Amino acid sequence: xxxxxxxxxxxxxxxxxxxxxxxxxxxxxxxxxxxxxxxxxxxxxxxxxxxxxxxxxxxxxxxxxxxxxxxxxxxxxxxxxxxxxxxxxxxxxxxxxxxxxxxxxxxxxxxxxxxxxxxxxxxxxxxxxxxxxxxxxxxxxxxxxxxxxxxxxxxxxxxxxxxxxxxxxxxxxxxxxxxxxxxxxxxxxxxxxxxxxxxxxxxxxxxxxxxxxxxxxxxxxxxxxxxxxxxxxxxxxxxxxxxxxxxxxxxxxxxxxxxxxxxxxxxxxxxxxxxxxxxxxxxxxxxxxxxxxxxxxxxxxxxxxxxxxxxxxxxxxxxxxxxxxxxxxxxxxx
Amino acid sequence: xxxxxxxxxxxxxxxxxxxxxxxxxxxxxxxxxxxxxxxxxxxxxxxxxxxxxxxxxxxxxxxxxxxxxxxxxxxxxxxxxxxxxxxxxxxxxxxxxxxxxxxxxxxxxxxxxxxxxxxxxxxxxxxxxxxxxxxxxxxxxxxxxxxxxxxxxxxxxxxxxxxxxxxxxxxxxxxxxxxxxxxxxxxxxxxxxxxxxxxxxxxxxxxxxxxxxxxxxxxxxxxxxxxxxxxxxxxxxxxxxxxxxxxx
Numbered sequence: 001x002x003x004x005x006x007x008x009x010x011x012x013x014x015x016x017x018x019x020x021x022x023x024x025x026x027x028x029x030x031x032x033x034x035x036x037x038x039x040x041x042x043x044x045x046x047x048x049x050x051x052x053x054x055x056x057x058x059x060x061x062x063x064x065x066x067x068x069x070x071x072x073x074x075x076x077x078x079x080x081x082x083x084x085x086x087x088x089x090x091x092x093x094x095x096x097x098x099x100x101x102x103x104x105x106x107x108x109x110x111x112x113x114x115x116x117x118x119x120x121x122x123x124x125x126x127x128x129x130x131x132x133x134x135x136x137x138x139x140x141x142x143x144x145x146x147x148x149x150x151x152x153x154x155x156x157x158x159x160x161x162x163x164x165x166x167x168x169x170x171x172x173x174x175x176x177x178x179x180x181x182x183x184x185x186x187x188x189x190x191x192x193x194x195x196x197x198x199x200x201x202x203x204x205x206x207x208x209x210x211x212x213x214x215x216x217x218x219x220x221x222x223x224x225x226x227x228x229x230x231x232x233x234x235x236x237x238x239x240x241x242x243x244x245x246x247x248x249x250x251x252x253x254x255x256x257x258x259x260x261x262x263x264x265x266x267x268x269x270x271x272x273x274x275x276x277x278x279x280x281x282x283x284x285x286x287x288x289x290x291x292x293x294x295x296x297x298x299x300x301x302x303x304x305x306x307x308x309x310x311x312x313x314x315x316x317x318x319x320x321x322x323x324x325x326x327x328x329x330x331x332x333x334x
Numbered sequence: 335x336x337x338x339x340x341x342x343x344x345x346x347x348x349x350x351x352x353x354x355x356x357x358x359x360x361x362x363x364x365x366x367x368x369x370x371x372x373x374x375x376x377x378x379x380x381x382x383x384x385x386x387x388x389x390x391x392x393x394x395x396x397x398x399x400x401x402x403x404x405x406x407x408x409x410x411x412x413x414x415x416x417x418x419x420x421x422x423x424x425x426x427x428x429x430x431x432x433x434x435x436x437x438x439x440x441x442x443x444x445x446x447x448x449x450x451x452x453x454x455x456x457x458x459x460x461x462x463x464x465x466x467x468x469x470x471x472x473x474x475x476x477x478x479x480x481x482x483x484x485x486x487x488x489x490x491x492x493x494x495x496x497x498x499x500x501x502x503x504x505x506x507x508x509x510x511x512x513x514x515x516x517x518x519x520x521x522x523x524x525x526x527x528x529x530x531x532x533x534x535x536x537x538x539x540x541x542x543x544x545x546x547x548x549x550x551x552x553x554x555x556x557x558x559x560x561x562x563x564x565x566x567x568x569x570x571x572x573x574x575x576x577x578x579x580x581x582x
Binding site for chain 2 (some may be wrong): 004006007321
């Protein structure tokens with residue numbers, strides 16, 4: 001008898017799909033534990049780690065935010081190669097506000113997020129009609145261009161940057177602030193993307209002409225998506241300014257553009273949780289590999305290649321599938 | 335020439351083709367008639383080997399698992415697991431649904447690209463016969479294929495399949511989206527092709543009216559299963575076919 005492998009939903013997934021899930025703790029746990037797990041880890045892990053790894057966690061959260069910002073844009077059909085633009089804009093906005101006007105970090109952070117997002121959107125406004133690789137090229141070039149502008153005109157401290165920012169009061173406030181924002185962004189924007197507004201954004205990615213045919217101005221929606229993604233990236237930048245107490249040309253570095261994309265690809269493009277998961281893996285990995293020395297980048301690259309070849313759908317989608325479904329051999333009915 | 339025995343194709347748990355058995359003899363025109371989602375395109379993809387490629391891609395990205403059971407043999411040789419390009423070299427050529435052409439290349443370039451397996455002299459020869467078969471294409475031969483109308487693209491797609499010099503030509507929905515006049519031209523071209531060049535043709539169509547008169551034998555597929563088979567005339571006289579496909 002011939003057999004084939006069948007993939008079906010787990011019983012508990014089917015049982016917990018409708019309202020009766022609330023009748024049983026097991027079903028409720030099944031539904032909610034994947035959501036609680038990251039929150040729980042973000043809350044407890046900082047208590048267990050030393051100061052060095054606490055700093056690493058800050059950068060995990062920052063790259064997580066950048067990856068979320070990249071993924072929102074990618075789901076709207078705009079492949080950005082320049083997350084550093086948003087990051088740097090936010091960093092400089094916060095730096096300028098704090099350095100020249102002495103505004104407290106708790107005010108500069110939200111202000112810089114909004115202002116950085118708005119300025120980045122304005123900068124990208126002329127190229128909004130470009131699609132695909134052309135849009136990507138412009139986003140890649142812009143941060144590199146801004147670095148030279150700062151170097152040549154010597155504004156905002158030029159090559160030396162601005163230093164002596166007000167730090168946040170303590171490491172605990174830093175950690176719980178950034179992880180609070182990361183969790184809010186992760187769950188909030190995930191919900192946004194499943195709302196009607198999010199459906200339009202995903203529609204633009206899928207087939208922008210059909211969206212136009214439905215009487216929707218896609219450019220207005222693209223502007224909104226850019227602003228949202230820009231603000232998320234700018235917040236990460238502003239936060240880093242206050243953590244390092246310094247802002248300078250490195251904020252426009254290529255790392256801030258490339259690592260979020262790598263994170264989203266490893267974690268699973270098309271889902272914000274995947275992007276965050278990717279950042280949670282890649283950033284600590286790069287720290288662990290630091291001990292190796294010169295070959296660090298080689299190992300890092302080899303890991304990325306192996307990962308992309310082995311699980312091209314991304315870790316999150318793979319895990320999600322295993323969580324919801326199982327496989328078994330069945331006989332082909334005759 | 336082509337024998338399909340008990341073919342089953344699963345897309346994950348959905349059965350697209352269920353226990354299909356059919357045969358194509360040399361020199362025939364065989365029609366596979368079925369409504370939407372009957373499994374016609376899946377059948378064509380399975381026979382042409384494209385499904386093997388799809389299976390690998392889906393497996394890599396963790397998508398739907400495609401399972402193929404049964405046996406396909408071509409001229410006595412089992413080709414069930416042969417790759418699509420190997421099948422083309424054996425002479426099975428598919429003209430895909432929705433007339434995919436190389437939009438950035440001109441008509442002549444399209445024909446040259448698809449005929450790269452053959453010698454230059456052979457390509458030139460087939461190209462002449464393609465323009466003879468579809469005279470409408472000749473004035474457009476320098477035009478970019480992306481700028482052709484749907485019907486012209488369809489002619490080009492069939493022409494591209496012909497430049498490979500197939501022994502078995504599979505046509506997936508050749509009449510899709512064509513005007514009645516264009517449909518007539520394409521159907522006439524298929525008959526000429528079969529009679530003059532002796533190419534065996536399998537046509538998959540849901541629009542049965544223009545196809546039934548020209549086929550030697552036909553198979554009616556519903557939900558992946560064979561429901562009826564017979565000669566073209568038999569099928570045309572069948573009251574169920576009349577009701578379902580002619581609306582009489």
